[in-house]
Amino acid sequence: MAPPLLALQDIRLSFGGPSLIENAALTVSAGERLCLVGRNGSGKSTLLKIAAGLVEADSGTRFLQPGTTVRYLAQEPDLSAFATTRTYVEAGLGPGDDPHRATRLLESLGLTGEETPKSLSGGETRRAALAEALAPEPDVLLLDEPTNHLDLPAIEWLEETLRSMRSAIVLISHDRRFLERLSRTTVWLDRGKTRRLDQGFSAFEGWRDAILNEEEKERERLDRKISQEIDWVRYGVTARRKRNMGRLRKLEGLRTERREQRRAVGEVKFGAAVGDLSGKLVVEAFGVSKAYDERVIVRDFSTRILRGDRIALVGANGAGKTTLLGLLTGAIKPDEGRVKLGTNLEMVTLDQRRESLDPTTTLSAALTEGRGDSVIVNGEARHVIGYMRDFLFTPEQARAPISALSGGERGRLMLARALAKTSNLLVLDEPTNDLDLETLDLLEEMLDDYAGTILLVSHDRDFLDRVATSVIVAEGDGTWTDYAGGYTDMIAQRGEAAPARLIAKSERKDEAKAPAAPRAAQKVKLSFKQKHALETLPKRIATLETEIATLGAVLQDGNLFARDRKRFDTATARMSAAQAERDAAEEEWLTLEMLRETLEG
Structure with a gap:
């Protein structure tokens, strides 16, 4: 068997407190497709940085096959040292690499190569970083949340591109569909240790649940054994008038084992504060149109949203999803047509940019809005520390500034703030960004139980399938079409998915002036x-x-x-x-x- 290209063995790392990673391992062979999964804060990104050679472990070994090329995609790429996106991507090429591939990747990702880093949005920065990582076609590709800030066409393009590459790939992602389609091996980082499953992500959750169930049974057996030993100490010693010191030491050993067992991290406790029922009609749009300069964002759009509907808006970045969301909620006035809002609406909005979070504010002040140490949830006061624990924050983080939180923690904080407020209409703009898979599961359950109406924007196909009852899709040239069901249902009704290839900005400008191309004809019968x-x-x-x-x-x-x-x-x-x-x-x-x-x- 050929030696691995990259291997980590017995990796241990701490940052002054309990070990974040202990006795972790990771092996990557040629052409392998591996996903690294675990809770937010479990150390996945840190382990990937150790694999990339960017962070040094406290102990353990890192082996890299001589001559092996490695490229790493960070969650927050930094392009500030480069004049343009083209110079950034070309700087990552090695001797013998094809410079034309860099140009082709930039164009496929919707960039011209002339953009300056200061002018880039989050999504454009991520696309440039992807081009930089993919251009050399390295032996090992380490990708940390590659789909963050990407729209659906870009995600589908990335899937096809990665499938066609010869590189070994290690993925961290919260996008289930992305992991299911690309991974063949799963490594679970849990409580500092790694477990390996030689199957793709689709088999992971059942395997994980079986392990956790067995651990729980083992804890119950240990608890019963401790109880039996306590009974013996209380009654057996008195009856015999003699202490069996060996058995007492055994009891103390059992107690120590029980105390030192690292349980799985607790679950987030989601629950939206639901207000009074709204009227049956929530939103009705009549022939709504909106344009900015010569660019038409929405053209003659009509829809009717009733209480209890879960409506998702889908389209490429820049298609106007946030604008349409603003039109439907009354935040933006249409150029033509009108929007009628229902009665007794209590709306709560979660924005994708986390703009309402002041980085200098402490976590507790962000939840209490600076008013004491209580959070009002469903009209009742709760101590902020208890409410923080529901969202997996520790008491020590209460006085920490928001700038010290990870992306996933900021996402949980935004959800905690939004869900504390009473509402019967939730407006969620990219709510899944940076959330781990377990938190996503609980968010989906909460939304399923939510008694009000939901408007959401998301690029997570699995999340859309699980939550949405209707999908409104940007068809181009300001046209939006409403399809019943989730994302998969929408594809079945359209007869095709969203286009997987992106177009450069210069081409977009020309197309904006031309009439929309007709959609591909649907099949007339099943094959x-x-x-x-x-x-x-x-x-x-x-x-x-x-x-x-x-x-x-x-x-x-x-x-x-x-x-x-x-x-x-x-x-x-x-x-x-x-x-x-x-x-x-x-x-x-x-x-x-x-x-x-x-x-x-």
Whole structure:
């Protein structure tokens, strides 16, 4: 077996307190596609920096195969030392690298190469950094949240580009769909240690849950053992009038083991403060249009939003999603048409830029708005420390300035502020930015339970599928179309996804003046392959359900882990794979069924 290109062994790192990373490992072989997952603050980005050679561990070894090229994409790239995006990307090329590839990547990512760093938005900075990392086609590509600030066409373009590259890739991302499509191996960083699963992200969550469940059972067994030993100490010693010091030492050892066990990090406790019911009609738009100079953002758009709807706005960066959101909420006045807002609306907005957060303000002051040490939630006062704990903040962070928080922590803070206010209309502009996967799960559950109406902008396809009841899509030239269902449902109804290739700004300006190109014609009938899949998938799903039930019965044996670890691991891995196969089959069947219904009129 060929040695790995990059390997980390027994990595340990702390920043003066408890170890952030202890006994962690990471091996990357040629052509491998690996995702690194874990909670916000678990040390994923730090471990990736150690792999990139940018941070030195307290102990452990880093091995890099001689001659191996490595490129690292940071969460917050710094282009300030370069005159233009082109000079920045070309500076990353090595001897023998193709300079024309740098130009092609910039153009594909919608940049001309002449932009100055000071003029770039967050999304444009991320695109330039991607071009810099991808241009040399390195042996190992380390990507930290590569989809942050990218729109859907850019994300889909990036997926296809990474698939076609020969590089070994290590990914950190909160985008489930992105991880599922690209990863073949998963490394879980949890409580400072790494665990490796030789399957892609689609199998991860079932595997993780099985491990956590087994840990909980082990803790319960240990608790019972401690209880038994305490009973013996209380009654057995008195009855015998003699202390068995060995058994007392065993009890103390059990207590120490229990005390030192590192539990999984607690869960965020989400719950929106819901106000009085709004009227049945929330928003109604009649022939709304909006333009800036000669550029039409919205053209003759009409829609009706009712109480309880979850409406998502989808489109490329610059398409006008935030503008349309402002029109629908009354924050922006249309040039033509009118917007009618319903009665008794209590609106709370979460903005994507975190602009309402003063970096010098402390975390507690941001939650209490500087008024004492209480937060008003659902009309009741709660101590700020208790409310902070609901969102995984420690008491020590109460007096820390917001500038000291990570991107994920700032995202949780914005959610904590927004959800404390009573509302019956939530307006969420990129709410998933920087949130970890577990927090995303809980946010989705909270939104599912929310009794009001939701308007949201997001580029997270999995999040859209789980939350949205309707998707409004930018079709180009100011045209917006409303589709029922989530993102996958929208694709089935359109017969095509959003374009995966981007166009340079100079081309966009020309296209803005020209009439919109007609959309590709939809298929008039299902292909033979699609018909066959539609007919056979239900049987495949039923077979997988039976297999999952059988494996579940095997794993119900609480002693299996201790008695036959190999069988436990095999059954756990197969159950995760079977669940992923079933979910994929169900999604494929649903997509094909909706496409069939659409084509049949």
